[in-house]
Amino acid sequence: MATPHNQATKGEIAKTVLMPGDPLRAKFLAETYLENVKQFNTVRNMFGYTGTYKGKEVSIMGSGMGMPSIGIYSYELFSQYDVENIIRIGSCGSFKENVHLRDIIIVQGCCTDSNFAHQYELPGTYSAISSYALLERAVNKAKEKDVVYHVGNVLASDIFYHADQGSVEKWASMGCLGVEMESYALFATAAYLNKRALTLLTVSDSLVSNEETSPEEREKTFTAMMEIALEIA
Numbered sequence: 001m002a003t004p005h006n007q008a009t010k011g012e013i014a015k016t017v018l019m020p021g022d023p024l025r026a027k028f029l030a031e032t033y034l035e036n037v038k039q040f041n042t043v044r045n046m047f048g049y050t051g052t053y054k055g056k057e058v059s060i061m062g063s064g065m066g067m068p069s070i071g072i073y074s075y076e077l078f079s080q081y082d083v084e085n086i087i088r089i090g091s092c093g094s095f096k097e098n099v100h101l102r103d104i105i106i107v108q109g110c111c112t113d114s115n116f117a118h119q120y121e122l123p124g125t126y127s128a129i130s131s132y133a134l135l136e137r138a139v140n141k142a143k144e145k146d147v148v149y150h151v152g153n154v155l156a157s158d159i160f161y162h163a164d165q166g167s168v169e170k171w172a173s174m175g176c177l178g179v180e181m182e183s184y185a186l187f188a189t190a191a192y193l194n195k196r197a198l199t200l201l202t203v204s205d206s207l208v209s210n211e212e213t214s215p216e217e218r219e220k221t222f223t224a225m226m227e228i229a230l231e232i233a
């Protein structure tokens, strides 16, 4: 059994899948952190791997960028491969002065400018939230580590190069901490299929200041975020 986008057979993918956007990041993480690694997907170079972390089976697979992409892969993982938990590990732009480069955002809720939820034909606006069970475990792990973290709402946007420069202030004024491009579709898909999802983000750029980080600094924070995800998997 396979899908149009995933050649894995049932049983080759763990109950928990960590999803970075970049498939080469998935390869690096699998090779760095997992033992007994086996690659299960190469279709469209959206690499996926299963291995063990401290004896526990975990999979790591790229999601691609944007809601259409993560919408496809997460739907297939949940519905065709019996995956129970997807933890997105990504980067975001900060909307707030107190959310600095390298900080971690543990995503509680997600707003969007996409019409992804239109498909559910709801008589209103769907609020996408992460799994509280996964969120609580991530917060407890973050507390154990020497990391700055925030818990809250983010924006999943369809648009990276936004024509409306004022949109940042509008979302920030409603409490959104930052912007990425995937979590709304991931959380909505998990809710629709009665599964669990969470997003952990490292702040890679700021839309309010011109702060910059070195690749080494970004790597260090990414490592902490990755360890949180692996330990709660």
Ligand code: HPA
Pocket (backbone or CB within 6 Å): 091, 092, 093, 157, 159, 160, 179, 180, 181, 204, 205
């Ligand atoms: N916009 C959208 N997604 C992002 C950004 C951004 O500025 N930074 C990292 N992911």
